Structures are given as structure tokens and as C-alpha cells.
Amino acid sequence: MDQEAVAPGTVRPGGRTARVRESVLRAAGDLLAERGFAQLDLTEVAARAGAGKTTVYRRWQTPAGLVADLVAEMAETSLPHADTGSLREDLRANARLVVHTLTDLRQGRLFAALIAAATSDPDAAAALRHFYDVRLAEWTPCIHAAVSRGELPPGTDPRAVLSAVSAPLYYRLLASRDPLDDTVATTAADAAYVAARAGLFTAGDPPT
Known part of the structure; x- marks a missing residue:
């Protein structure tokens, strides 16, 4: 298979190519x-990464292709899920991970920037x-x-529960700009936990 013909982000190279990819994604x-x-701009990315402009354009083709690879790398290298034996504590660990990510400079x-791009660019959205x-x-x-x-x-929907944990945290990042801290993480997780226990995230009609 011709590696350059496949979609950006779908091939994981080794050796020098892997080091170039790491530098380019960091830049x-x-x-x-x-x-x-x-x-x-791919030209500026190449300059910052110390990589050849031709190499960057050939491998990633467009800014959207580069972003797709960057996001794929972020997903794969993110921390694994918690396994505390308690749903409440697992959800709190999930919320703390989200807060840690969103408060990192x-x-x-x-x-x-990615979320803003996704509102207008289909490739960034994908x-x-x-x-x-x-991550879900x-x-x-x-x-x-x-x-x-x-x-x-x-019948509890995992995506619905996990989305309920992170949604108020992203709202603070993107809309209200209110502080994000451990207390906020705990509150978001506990609210999702209570709702899930009440059956609000199961298929069918909600409980009455």
C-alpha cells in the first residue's frame, strides 16, 4: 500500500519518520x-518542527489533515479509564481528567481552537x-x-452518562468562563451519577 495515498493520521510510522511526525504534531x-x-499554516509548522516543507505537505496535505492526525494522537495517548469499583469515584476521576486537560495552558x-474550528470546518469537526x-x-x-x-x-446509555459529566465542564471553558477546579469536577460527576442512578439515561421513556 502507498503510505502517502492513505488518509492523514491512519498510519503510525516508526524510526526517523516517527520522530518527524512527533515534532510536526507538537509544532x-x-x-x-x-x-x-x-x-x-503547513509551511510555518514545517519550519517550527525543523522538517522539510515537502514532507509535511506530502504526508498531511492540508491543515485539516494535520489536525486530524493531531487529535487522533491526543485520543490514543490520553490516560486510560479509572477502575475504582465505584461508579461515583470512576465518574469523579473522569471529571478530574477533563478539568486537568482544559485547565492546562x-x-x-x-x-x-479545535472546537471553534469544528463549527465551520467539516474536517475539523470529524x-x-x-x-x-x-475517549467515550x-x-x-x-x-x-x-x-x-x-x-x-x-439499558443505561454509557455515552449519555459520560457526556453529562463533561458537558458542564466544557460549558465553563467555552461559554461562562467560570473557574474549573476539583470542586466543579466533583459536582459534575455527582450530578451525572445521581441522574444515572435514577434511570434518566436509559433507553425509552424516563421514569416518572
């Missing part, structure tokens, strides 16, 4: 956090959606385990 993340998606700006699909899939076993332990009713 792309820095520029994205500094200036946003609209000003992400570089990562928070990067996510804000890349961001892939990131969340991977990683944490889904926590919900299945809780159902097996009898903590949650059968």
Missing part, C-alpha cells in the same frame, strides 16, 4: 493553541468527533461494570 499543537485553526487553548468517540469508548466499561454491579439500571 502544530503549539500554533493551534497560539493562533487558532484559521491561521494554521496549552491543552485548554488547543481544545478551544477529527474532534473521532477524539470524543475514542475508553470509559464505557465503567458504565457496563456499574450495571453489572447493580449500581445502574439495565
Whole structure:
């Protein structure tokens, strides 16, 4: 198979090519956090990364292709899900991870830029959606385990529960700009936990 013919982000190279990719993705993340998606320029990325411009254009083709690879890398290298034996504690661990990411100086700006880009660029939107699909899939076993332990009713939708944890945290990042801290993380997790226990995230009609 011709490696250059496949979609950016679908091949994981080794050796020198892997080191070039790492440098390019780091440079792309820095520029994205500094200036946003609209000003992400492959020539400047190549210069910052110390990589050949031709190599960058041939491998990633467009800024959107580069962002897709960057987001895929972020999803794959994010921390694994918690396994505390308690759904409440698992959800709190999930919320703390989100808060840690969003309050990191570089990562928070990067996510804000990605989300802004996703509102107008279909490729950026697809890349961001892939990131969340991977992360939700990683944490889904926590919900299945809780159902097996009898903590949650059968038919609970894992994506709905996990989304309920992170949604108020992203709202603070993107809309209200209210502080993000451990207390906020705990509150978001506990609210999702109570709602899930009440059966609000099961298929069918909500309980009355």
C-alpha cells in the first residue's frame, strides 16, 4: 500500500519518520493553541518542527489533515479509564481528567481552537468527533461494570452518562468562563451519577 495515498493520521510510522511526525504534531499543537485553526499554516509548522516543507505537505496535505492526525494522537495517548469499583469515584476521576486537560495552558487553548474550528470546518469537526468517540469508548466499561454491579439500571446509555459529566465542564471553558477546579469536577460527576442512578439515561421513556 502507498503510505502517502492513505488518509492523514491512519498510519503510525516508526524510526526517523516517527520522530518527524512527533515534532510536526507538537509544532502544530503549539500554533493551534497560539493562533487558532484559521491561521494554521503547513509551511510555518514545517519550519517550527525543523522538517522539510515537502514532507509535511506530502504526508498531511492540508491543515485539516494535520489536525486530524493531531487529535487522533491526543485520543490514543490520553490516560486510560479509572477502575475504582465505584461508579461515583470512576465518574469523579473522569471529571478530574477533563478539568486537568482544559485547565492546562496549552491543552485548554488547543481544545478551544479545535472546537471553534469544528463549527465551520467539516474536517475539523470529524477529527474532534473521532477524539470524543475514542475517549467515550475508553470509559464505557465503567458504565457496563456499574450495571453489572447493580449500581445502574439495565439499558443505561454509557455515552449519555459520560457526556453529562463533561458537558458542564466544557460549558465553563467555552461559554461562562467560570473557574474549573476539583470542586466543579466533583459536582459534575455527582450530578451525572445521581441522574444515572435514577434511570434518566436509559433507553425509552424516563421514569416518572
